[in-house]
Amino acid sequence: MSIQVNHLTKRYGDFTALDDIDLAIDDGELVALLGPSGCGKTTLLRSIAGMEFADSGNILLEGRDMTFEPIRHRHVGFVFQHYALFNHMSVFENVAYGLRVRPRAQRPPEAEISRRVHELLDLVQLDWLAKRFPPQLSGGQRQRIALARALAVEPRYLLLDEPFGALDASVRKELRRWLRRLHEELHVTSLFVTHDQEEAMEVASRIVVMNHGRIEQVGTPEAVYDSPATPFVSTFIGSVNVLHGSLRDGHFDTGGWQLPIPNADLNSRSQNAFVRPHDIEIVRDASTPWPVRIRHVQPMGSSYHVEATPVTDTVQGPRVENDYLTVELTRQTFKTLALEVGEVVGIRVHHLHWFHQETAPALD
Numbered sequence: 001m002s003i004q005v006n007h008l009t010k011r012y013g014d015f016t017a018l019d020d021i022d023l024a025i026d027d028g029e030l031v032a033l034l035g036p037s038g039c040g041k042t043t044l045l046r047s048i049a050g051m052e053f054a055d056s057g058n059i060l061l062e063g064r065d066m067t068f069e070p071i072r073h074r075h076v077g078f079v080f081q082h083y084a085l086f087n088h089m090s091v092f093e094n095v096a097y098g099l100r101v102r103p104r105a106q107r108p109p110e111a112e113i114s115r116r117v118h119e120l121l122d123l124v125q126l127d128w129l130a131k132r133f134p135p136q137l138s139g140g141q142r143q144r145i146a147l148a149r150a151l152a153v154e155p156r157y158l159l160l161d162e163p164f165g166a167l168d169a170s171v172r173k174e175l176r177r178w179l180r181r182l183h184e185e186l187h188v189t190s191l192f193v194t195h196d197q198e199e200a201m202e203v204a205s206r207i208v209v210m211n212h213g214r215i216e217q218v219g220t221p222e223a224v225y226d227s228p229a230t231p232f233v234s235t236f237i238g239s240v241n242v243l244h245g246s247l248r249d250g251h252f253d254t255g256g257w258q259l260p261i262p263n264a265d266l267n268s269r270s271q272n273a274f275v276r277p278h279d280i281e282i283v284r285d286a287s288t289p290w291p292v293r294i295r296h297v298q299p300m301g302s303s304y305h306v307e308a309t310p311v312t313d314t315v316q317g318p319r320v321e322n323d324y325l326t327v328e329l330t331r332q333t334f335k336t337l338a339l340e341v342g343e344v345v346g347i348r349v350h351h352l353h354w355f356h357q358e359t360a361p362a363l364d
Protein backbone atom coordinates (compact mmCIF):
# COMPACT_ATOMS: atom_id res chain seq x y z
CA MET A 1 0.00 0.00 0.00
CA SER A 2 1.78 3.10 -1.21
CA ILE A 3 2.00 6.52 0.42
CA GLN A 4 2.48 9.65 -1.62
CA VAL A 5 2.96 13.10 -0.15
CA ASN A 6 2.83 16.08 -2.52
CA HIS A 7 3.96 19.61 -1.66
CA LEU A 8 2.85 19.26 1.95
CA THR A 9 3.21 22.43 4.02
CA LYS A 10 2.20 22.85 7.65
CA ARG A 11 2.52 26.04 9.68
CA TYR A 12 2.00 26.75 13.35
CA GLY A 13 1.45 30.53 13.43
CA ASP A 14 4.36 31.93 11.46
CA PHE A 15 6.56 28.88 12.09
CA THR A 16 6.80 26.44 9.17
CA ALA A 17 6.98 22.88 10.53
CA LEU A 18 6.71 21.19 7.11
CA ASP A 19 7.94 23.06 4.08
CA ASP A 20 6.81 21.71 0.69
CA ILE A 21 7.40 18.02 1.42
CA ASP A 22 7.36 15.55 -1.49
CA LEU A 23 7.73 11.88 -0.62
CA ALA A 24 6.77 8.57 -2.22
CA ILE A 25 6.81 5.30 -0.28
CA ASP A 26 6.20 2.03 -2.08
CA ASP A 27 3.99 -0.80 -0.99
CA GLY A 28 5.71 -2.93 1.67
CA GLU A 29 8.64 -0.60 2.35
CA LEU A 30 10.12 0.07 5.79
CA VAL A 31 11.22 3.68 5.76
CA ALA A 32 12.82 5.83 8.48
CA LEU A 33 12.17 9.54 8.98
CA LEU A 34 15.45 10.77 10.42
CA GLY A 35 16.47 14.23 11.57
CA PRO A 36 17.32 16.42 14.53
CA SER A 37 14.79 17.38 17.16
CA GLY A 38 12.14 19.76 15.88
CA CYS A 39 12.76 19.13 12.16
CA GLY A 40 9.16 18.02 11.56
CA LYS A 41 9.34 14.20 11.61
CA THR A 42 6.42 13.73 13.98
CA THR A 43 4.36 16.37 12.21
CA LEU A 44 4.83 14.53 8.92
CA LEU A 45 3.95 11.17 10.48
CA ARG A 46 0.86 12.60 12.18
CA SER A 47 -0.21 14.26 8.94
CA ILE A 48 -0.04 10.92 7.13
CA ALA A 49 -2.02 9.32 9.96
CA GLY A 50 -4.71 12.02 9.82
CA MET A 51 -3.94 13.42 13.29
CA GLU A 52 -2.79 16.73 11.80
CA PHE A 53 -4.04 18.52 8.74
CA ALA A 54 -1.67 20.40 6.50
CA ASP A 55 -2.18 23.95 5.21
CA SER A 56 -1.47 22.95 1.63
CA GLY A 57 -0.43 19.96 -0.44
CA ASN A 58 -1.99 16.53 -0.42
CA ILE A 59 -1.56 12.94 0.78
CA LEU A 60 -2.46 9.96 -1.38
CA LEU A 61 -2.82 6.52 0.12
CA GLU A 62 -2.81 3.80 -2.49
CA GLY A 63 -3.41 6.48 -5.10
CA ARG A 64 -6.51 7.92 -3.37
CA ASP A 65 -6.51 11.48 -2.10
CA MET A 66 -6.92 11.18 1.68
CA THR A 67 -5.75 14.69 2.60
CA PHE A 68 -8.94 15.60 4.45
CA GLU A 69 -10.09 12.12 5.46
CA PRO A 70 -10.25 11.41 9.20
CA ILE A 71 -7.87 8.93 10.82
CA ARG A 72 -10.45 6.11 10.91
CA HIS A 73 -10.63 6.01 7.12
CA ARG A 74 -6.87 5.69 6.63
CA HIS A 75 -6.25 2.14 7.91
CA VAL A 76 -3.18 3.09 9.91
CA GLY A 77 -1.71 1.43 12.97
CA PHE A 78 0.15 3.84 15.23
CA VAL A 79 2.80 3.13 17.87
CA PHE A 80 3.96 5.97 20.12
CA GLN A 81 7.16 6.42 22.07
CA HIS A 82 5.35 6.12 25.39
CA TYR A 83 3.55 2.80 25.14
CA ALA A 84 0.03 4.22 25.60
CA LEU A 85 -1.25 0.84 26.75
CA PHE A 86 -4.30 0.75 29.01
CA ASN A 87 -2.91 -0.08 32.44
CA HIS A 88 -6.22 -1.38 33.79
CA MET A 89 -6.54 -3.95 30.98
CA SER A 90 -4.62 -7.21 30.65
CA VAL A 91 -2.16 -7.64 27.79
CA PHE A 92 -4.75 -9.78 26.04
CA GLU A 93 -7.43 -7.10 26.37
CA ASN A 94 -5.06 -4.38 25.23
CA VAL A 95 -4.37 -6.25 21.99
CA ALA A 96 -8.05 -7.13 21.56
CA TYR A 97 -9.14 -3.53 22.10
CA GLY A 98 -9.13 -2.36 18.48
CA LEU A 99 -11.27 -5.33 17.45
CA ARG A 100 -13.75 -4.97 20.32
CA VAL A 101 -14.49 -1.29 19.64
CA ARG A 102 -15.47 -1.95 16.03
CA PRO A 103 -19.11 -1.37 15.11
CA ARG A 104 -21.14 -4.50 15.88
CA ALA A 105 -21.49 -5.50 12.22
CA GLN A 106 -17.70 -5.52 11.70
CA ARG A 107 -16.74 -6.97 15.06
CA PRO A 108 -15.34 -10.51 14.82
CA PRO A 109 -16.92 -13.19 17.04
CA GLU A 110 -15.25 -13.79 20.42
CA ALA A 111 -13.50 -16.99 19.28
CA GLU A 112 -12.02 -15.18 16.30
CA ILE A 113 -10.83 -12.27 18.49
CA SER A 114 -9.15 -14.74 20.83
CA ARG A 115 -7.48 -16.59 17.96
CA ARG A 116 -6.20 -13.40 16.42
CA VAL A 117 -4.89 -11.94 19.70
CA HIS A 118 -2.95 -15.12 20.50
CA GLU A 119 -1.58 -15.20 16.97
CA LEU A 120 -0.32 -11.63 17.37
CA LEU A 121 1.10 -12.32 20.82
CA ASP A 122 2.92 -15.28 19.30
CA LEU A 123 4.22 -13.05 16.56
CA VAL A 124 5.72 -10.62 19.09
CA GLN A 125 6.85 -13.67 21.12
CA LEU A 126 4.96 -12.66 24.26
CA ASP A 127 1.97 -14.97 24.39
CA TRP A 128 3.10 -16.13 27.81
CA LEU A 129 2.35 -12.62 29.15
CA ALA A 130 -1.29 -12.52 27.96
CA LYS A 131 -2.76 -12.35 31.47
CA ARG A 132 -0.38 -9.75 32.88
CA PHE A 133 -1.08 -6.02 33.13
CA PRO A 134 1.15 -3.37 31.50
CA PRO A 135 2.77 -2.16 34.76
CA GLN A 136 4.05 -5.74 35.21
CA LEU A 137 6.01 -5.61 31.94
CA SER A 138 9.43 -4.26 31.01
CA GLY A 139 9.62 -1.26 28.67
CA GLY A 140 10.68 -3.45 25.74
CA GLN A 141 7.82 -5.88 26.35
CA ARG A 142 5.32 -3.00 26.52
CA GLN A 143 6.48 -1.70 23.15
CA ARG A 144 6.11 -5.14 21.58
CA ILE A 145 2.58 -5.33 22.99
CA ALA A 146 1.87 -1.83 21.66
CA LEU A 147 2.96 -3.08 18.25
CA ALA A 148 0.77 -6.19 18.51
CA ARG A 149 -2.12 -3.92 19.42
CA ALA A 150 -1.49 -1.68 16.43
CA LEU A 151 -1.36 -4.74 14.15
CA ALA A 152 -4.57 -6.27 15.51
CA VAL A 153 -6.79 -4.21 13.25
CA GLU A 154 -4.76 -5.30 10.20
CA PRO A 155 -3.59 -1.82 9.24
CA ARG A 156 -2.41 -1.13 5.73
CA TYR A 157 0.17 1.29 7.10
CA LEU A 158 2.19 1.06 10.27
CA LEU A 159 3.37 4.40 11.65
CA LEU A 160 5.83 4.37 14.54
CA ASP A 161 6.90 7.51 16.39
CA GLU A 162 10.26 6.90 18.09
CA PRO A 163 9.00 3.45 19.13
CA PHE A 164 12.19 2.60 21.02
CA GLY A 165 13.03 6.13 22.18
CA ALA A 166 12.31 5.50 25.84
CA LEU A 167 14.24 2.23 26.09
CA ASP A 168 17.84 1.69 27.14
CA ALA A 169 20.54 1.04 24.54
CA SER A 170 20.73 -2.76 24.65
CA VAL A 171 16.94 -3.22 24.53
CA ARG A 172 16.75 -0.75 21.65
CA LYS A 173 19.32 -2.73 19.71
CA GLU A 174 17.45 -5.98 20.24
CA LEU A 175 14.09 -4.45 19.26
CA ARG A 176 15.52 -2.92 16.10
CA ARG A 177 16.54 -6.33 14.82
CA TRP A 178 13.22 -7.71 15.93
CA LEU A 179 11.26 -4.97 14.10
CA ARG A 180 13.20 -5.65 10.91
CA ARG A 181 12.49 -9.39 11.08
CA LEU A 182 8.83 -8.74 11.86
CA HIS A 183 8.58 -6.48 8.86
CA GLU A 184 10.19 -9.12 6.65
CA GLU A 185 7.42 -11.45 7.75
CA LEU A 186 4.48 -9.06 7.41
CA HIS A 187 5.48 -6.57 4.69
CA VAL A 188 3.16 -3.88 6.04
CA THR A 189 4.15 -0.51 4.57
CA SER A 190 5.88 1.07 7.57
CA LEU A 191 7.22 4.49 8.41
CA PHE A 192 9.10 5.11 11.62
CA VAL A 193 10.46 8.26 13.18
CA THR A 194 13.85 8.32 14.80
CA HIS A 195 16.54 10.86 15.58
CA ASP A 196 19.08 8.04 15.90
CA GLN A 197 21.01 7.55 12.65
CA GLU A 198 22.33 4.15 13.68
CA GLU A 199 18.77 2.98 14.25
CA ALA A 200 17.66 4.29 10.85
CA MET A 201 20.64 2.63 9.10
CA GLU A 202 20.07 -0.68 10.82
CA VAL A 203 16.32 -1.00 10.35
CA ALA A 204 15.17 0.88 7.27
CA SER A 205 15.39 0.00 3.60
CA ARG A 206 15.30 3.73 2.82
CA ILE A 207 15.97 6.80 4.94
CA VAL A 208 14.32 10.20 4.62
CA VAL A 209 16.69 12.78 6.10
CA MET A 210 14.87 15.91 7.29
CA ASN A 211 16.06 19.28 8.54
CA HIS A 212 14.12 22.47 9.29
CA GLY A 213 10.86 21.09 7.90
CA ARG A 214 12.42 20.04 4.60
CA ILE A 215 13.64 16.80 3.09
CA GLU A 216 17.38 16.93 2.48
CA GLN A 217 17.74 13.47 0.94
CA VAL A 218 15.87 10.20 0.44
CA GLY A 219 17.94 7.10 -0.17
CA THR A 220 19.13 3.71 0.97
CA PRO A 221 21.29 3.70 4.11
CA GLU A 222 24.28 3.15 1.86
CA ALA A 223 23.39 6.04 -0.46
CA VAL A 224 22.89 8.62 2.29
CA TYR A 225 26.16 7.56 3.91
CA ASP A 226 28.30 7.20 0.80
CA SER A 227 26.78 9.92 -1.37
CA PRO A 228 25.26 12.55 0.90
CA ALA A 229 23.33 15.09 -1.13
CA THR A 230 23.97 18.10 1.10
CA PRO A 231 26.48 19.31 3.71
CA PHE A 232 23.83 18.73 6.38
CA VAL A 233 23.45 15.04 5.44
CA SER A 234 27.25 14.65 5.42
CA THR A 235 27.56 15.81 8.97
CA PHE A 236 24.34 14.32 10.35
CA ILE A 237 24.88 10.76 9.07
CA GLY A 238 28.05 9.26 10.47
CA SER A 239 31.01 11.32 11.59
CA VAL A 240 32.96 13.45 9.22
CA ASN A 241 35.93 15.82 9.17
CA VAL A 242 35.21 19.20 7.59
CA LEU A 243 38.02 20.95 5.73
CA HIS A 244 37.70 24.54 4.52
CA GLY A 245 39.33 25.47 1.25
CA SER A 246 38.73 25.53 -2.47
CA LEU A 247 38.88 23.32 -5.52
CA ARG A 248 41.78 24.19 -7.78
CA ASP A 249 43.23 22.29 -10.74
CA GLY A 250 42.05 18.90 -9.61
CA HIS A 251 43.09 19.47 -5.99
CA PHE A 252 41.30 20.53 -2.89
CA ASP A 253 43.45 23.28 -1.46
CA THR A 254 43.13 23.81 2.27
CA GLY A 255 45.75 26.26 3.47
CA GLY A 256 48.99 24.57 2.47
CA TRP A 257 47.65 21.07 1.92
CA GLN A 258 46.69 20.11 -1.61
CA LEU A 259 44.57 16.99 -1.47
CA PRO A 260 44.21 15.29 -4.84
CA ILE A 261 40.65 14.72 -6.02
CA PRO A 262 40.24 12.23 -8.83
CA ASN A 263 38.14 13.47 -11.76
CA ALA A 264 37.78 16.95 -10.35
CA ASP A 265 38.12 19.31 -13.28
CA LEU A 266 36.16 22.13 -11.76
CA ASN A 267 37.55 25.28 -10.34
CA SER A 268 35.26 26.71 -7.77
CA ARG A 269 34.91 29.23 -5.02
CA SER A 270 35.86 28.64 -1.44
CA GLN A 271 33.91 25.75 0.08
CA ASN A 272 34.08 22.75 2.37
CA ALA A 273 35.29 19.23 1.76
CA PHE A 274 34.11 16.32 3.89
CA VAL A 275 36.26 13.33 4.80
CA ARG A 276 35.04 10.29 6.74
CA PRO A 277 37.38 9.23 9.59
CA HIS A 278 37.81 5.78 8.02
CA ASP A 279 38.80 7.32 4.67
CA ILE A 280 42.03 8.60 6.17
CA GLU A 281 45.06 6.32 6.40
CA ILE A 282 47.92 6.95 8.81
CA VAL A 283 51.40 6.10 7.52
CA ARG A 284 54.64 6.01 9.46
CA ASP A 285 56.25 8.54 7.17
CA ALA A 286 56.31 12.10 8.44
CA SER A 287 57.69 13.30 5.12
CA THR A 288 54.36 12.73 3.33
CA PRO A 289 52.83 15.99 2.09
CA TRP A 290 50.39 15.90 5.02
CA PRO A 291 52.11 15.45 8.35
CA VAL A 292 50.01 15.38 11.52
CA ARG A 293 50.75 15.15 15.22
CA ILE A 294 48.84 12.55 17.24
CA ARG A 295 47.10 14.36 20.07
CA HIS A 296 44.67 11.81 21.47
CA VAL A 297 43.83 8.13 21.06
CA GLN A 298 40.39 6.82 21.96
CA PRO A 299 39.90 3.03 22.06
CA MET A 300 36.34 2.25 20.87
CA GLY A 301 36.36 -1.53 21.21
CA SER A 302 36.63 -2.87 17.69
CA SER A 303 38.25 0.33 16.39
CA TYR A 304 40.41 3.23 17.55
CA HIS A 305 39.65 6.91 17.06
CA VAL A 306 42.80 8.98 16.67
CA GLU A 307 42.74 12.79 16.87
CA ALA A 308 45.54 14.34 14.86
CA THR A 309 46.49 18.00 14.40
CA PRO A 310 47.98 19.12 11.06
CA VAL A 311 51.67 20.05 11.27
CA THR A 312 52.50 22.85 8.88
CA ASP A 313 55.06 25.56 8.24
CA THR A 314 52.68 27.69 6.18
CA VAL A 315 51.36 30.78 7.93
CA GLN A 316 47.73 29.80 7.94
CA GLY A 317 47.94 26.01 7.80
CA PRO A 318 45.21 23.61 6.76
CA ARG A 319 41.80 24.87 7.74
CA VAL A 320 40.31 21.92 9.56
CA GLU A 321 37.16 22.35 11.59
CA ASN A 322 37.99 22.07 15.32
CA ASP A 323 41.71 22.17 14.33
CA TYR A 324 42.07 18.41 14.32
CA LEU A 325 41.17 15.44 12.16
CA THR A 326 39.57 12.31 13.51
CA VAL A 327 40.94 9.14 11.97
CA GLU A 328 39.30 5.78 12.52
CA LEU A 329 41.63 2.80 12.50
CA THR A 330 40.84 -0.86 12.87
CA ARG A 331 42.18 -2.40 16.02
CA GLN A 332 44.67 -4.39 13.95
CA THR A 333 46.00 -1.35 12.08
CA PHE A 334 46.32 0.61 15.28
CA LYS A 335 48.32 -2.18 16.94
CA THR A 336 50.56 -2.56 13.87
CA LEU A 337 51.29 1.18 13.75
CA ALA A 338 51.83 1.36 17.52
CA LEU A 339 51.02 5.08 17.56
CA GLU A 340 52.11 7.26 20.46
CA VAL A 341 50.52 10.55 21.50
CA GLY A 342 52.78 13.45 20.51
CA GLU A 343 54.54 11.81 17.56
CA VAL A 344 54.35 13.09 13.99
CA VAL A 345 53.14 10.76 11.25
CA GLY A 346 51.73 11.18 7.74
CA ILE A 347 48.22 10.81 6.43
CA ARG A 348 46.69 9.82 3.11
CA VAL A 349 43.15 10.81 2.24
CA HIS A 350 41.43 8.11 0.25
CA HIS A 351 38.10 9.76 -0.38
CA LEU A 352 36.53 13.14 0.12
CA HIS A 353 33.41 14.79 -1.14
CA TRP A 354 32.37 18.39 -1.56
CA PHE A 355 29.42 20.48 -2.68
CA HIS A 356 29.27 23.40 -5.03
CA GLN A 357 28.76 26.33 -2.79
CA GLU A 358 26.31 27.94 -5.17
CA THR A 359 23.81 25.11 -4.72
CA ALA A 360 24.54 23.64 -1.31
CA PRO A 361 22.67 24.97 1.71
CA ALA A 362 24.83 26.41 4.48
CA LEU A 363 26.07 24.15 7.25
CA ASP A 364 24.32 24.60 10.57
Ligand SMILES: Nc1ncnc2c1ncn2[C@@H]1O[C@H](COP(=O)(O)OP(=O)(O)OP(=O)(O)O)[C@@H](O)[C@H]1O
Nearest residue numbers: 012015017035036037038039040041042043044195
Ligand atom coordinates in the same frame (compact mmCIF):
# COMPACT_ATOMS: atom_id res chain seq x y z
N1 LIG B 1 0.89 22.05 18.06
C1 LIG B 1 1.97 22.76 17.82
N2 LIG B 1 1.99 24.10 17.97
C2 LIG B 1 3.10 24.84 17.69
N3 LIG B 1 4.26 24.32 17.25
C3 LIG B 1 4.31 22.99 17.09
C4 LIG B 1 3.19 22.16 17.36
N4 LIG B 1 3.55 20.86 17.09
C5 LIG B 1 4.84 20.92 16.69
N5 LIG B 1 5.30 22.18 16.68
C6 LIG B 1 6.63 22.64 16.28
O1 LIG B 1 6.91 22.13 14.99
C7 LIG B 1 8.27 21.72 14.90
C8 LIG B 1 8.33 20.28 14.43
O2 LIG B 1 7.83 19.44 15.47
P1 LIG B 1 7.90 17.87 15.36
O3 LIG B 1 7.30 17.31 16.61
O4 LIG B 1 7.32 17.45 14.08
O5 LIG B 1 9.47 17.64 15.35
P2 LIG B 1 10.30 16.28 15.44
O6 LIG B 1 11.26 16.31 14.31
O7 LIG B 1 9.38 15.12 15.53
O8 LIG B 1 11.07 16.52 16.81
P3 LIG B 1 11.42 15.51 18.02
O9 LIG B 1 12.47 14.58 17.50
O10 LIG B 1 11.95 16.45 19.07
O11 LIG B 1 10.14 14.85 18.41
C9 LIG B 1 8.88 21.94 16.27
O12 LIG B 1 9.62 23.12 16.26
C10 LIG B 1 7.69 22.05 17.19
O13 LIG B 1 7.97 22.89 18.30
